[in-house]
Amino acid sequence: MSYPDDLRYSKEHEWVRVEESHATIGITSFAADELGDIVFVELPEVGGGLTQFGTFGVVESVKAVSDLFSPVSGTVTEVNEALRDAPELLNSDPFGAGWIARVELADSSELDGLMDADAYAAETA
């Protein structure tokens, strides 16, 4: 299994794509597969603060409710409204159309605490 190599990954199976001081976050295909059919996403508030490894929302599968843990600290600038009506995007395209939120990073050195694609692949093997 290989994962997109332009992303960084957390142990809680979240990813972050960094573009300058802005970042996009989501859950990995590994997490989505583990959850099964995702039927509901509780998105964070725009303007809200995130703490690295703190909870920032909820994702629900048919059978279970799971917390979302942010891979970075910062402020939410945008959320993926498409997930409200189509939560299944997290299953079908977790790294692309299934992105969860855009974040203004508080501290880009936090990225050093995250895994690269190879390390994440080894972690989930």
Add this chain to the structure above:
Amino acid sequence: MTEAPADALLRTPLHETHRQLGARLVPFAGYEMPVQYSSIIEEHRTVRAEVGLFDLSHMGEIEVSGDEAVAFLRYALVSDPGALVIGQAQYSMACQDDGGIIDDLICYRLEDDRFLVVCNASNRAAVLGHLEELLARGDFGATLEDRSERTALIAPQGPNAAALLAELTDLDLAAIGNYRSARGTVAGVECMVARTGYTGEDGFELFCDTRRARALWDAVFEAGQRHGLKPCGLGSRDTLRLEAGMPLYGNELSRDTNPFEVNLGRVVKLEKGEFIGRAALQAVQQTGPARKLIGLEMRDNAIPRAGYPVHADGQQVGHVTSGTLSPTLGTKVAMALVPAELAGIGNAFEVVVRERPYRAEQVKLPFYKRPRD
């Protein structure tokens, strides 16, 4: 069942089959059971539109026989098994003295004085213990035999189930009506073929010897490929029964609920004579139950789940017993226990999800009824 280390989970005879099919296995009632093979929603839809195949071999099967089998079961269950003709089955419950439900189950009449009680895997020991105690106490001329370890149960469920089985058996399936059964062979395997199920669709439950389980499953699975069959796990079993408004022990039913509270008063035959729990149940029937099981449909966007508080006028009045996103209807639905005086179709409630209230409205049960031709 298959050998396993003493402290490990039990396995059905189809364990290897499930693994080969890529099932996600989870612990359930002491067994390792498939919760899904592909996707719960896909499996659910397949049962509604085509045919799904379930391994239910973990369930309990207790045979009751003897001159006083009828008298004994009349006393031990709330229904009247004496009213069954041979081959006929009835949904029933075993209750405590105070009317609390020990288990819900199906009672099949095999012969004049031989019955099969099929109960939940999680309550098999409790039901057996309860029956043994009543048998001894009442000194009935009947014997019990726990046949669970030797009985496998495979259930093809869905509109294509009959057409599929017709390819594998000489039994006249059209002659086996709802809640009826017949003995025969399916794909050369001796079975009791029952037209019962827990999905709200047409379907069958096939009881056979555990040593023939794999042969039966393989034959039904292979023939099923011509009928859109998918293997289905406990995940879809739960969403299917919930849509069909069917109760689940541990959620809607427990020793703290009586049949009248959960829309099962029709199963209790108070006039048949003395039975365990009769006095308590008669009292409930006369005064009316204090609580009622209702159907809720969410009006705000949140998924109700078992245990979530239910509010009315800002106060907690009850709780959700089961809830989900309905794959067939696309709505967020739940069953809940609330005070009887607050129940009414169209009444407004709130379900508290993660400490916030979300609006819900009482709707008629069941949420889904299969189209009849």
